[in-house]
Amino acid sequence: MVCVAAYFVLSTLMWAYSQYVEKNVLYTGVLKSQLDPDLIATATSKMEKFSDKYTLELSVSRVGSKTSKAKVYTKTLTKSIGKWFDVDGRFAAKEFKDDLVSLLGKDFFKEK
Secondary structure (H helix, E strand, O other), X not given: OHHHHHHHHXXXXXXXXXXXXXXXXXXXXXXXXXXXOXXXXXXXXXXOOXXXXXXXXXXXXXXXXXOOOXXXXXXEEEEEHHHHEOOOOOEOHHXXXXXXXXXXXXXXXXXX
């Protein structure tokens, strides 16, 4: 009985943390590159209830000094989830990868 109660409490805490702290964040990390200074990347996703539209948002900011505010570059991709699955329900990785490549194109760091 103690194990069941502990499982309930821990599951509730994990759910609350993911809902209120992490929100829709899939990934946050530092990208290291020899050509660019360090970059902080964040990927978030969202899909509304009863909708076939999936939204993927990628944000990249340059690591700057503590006194200066870093510029954040954001791109959003919103498409029907059906575009990335075939008629048998299998994930079409090539189509998804092509959409990601177009999202991360050469103009990612250009002003809108």
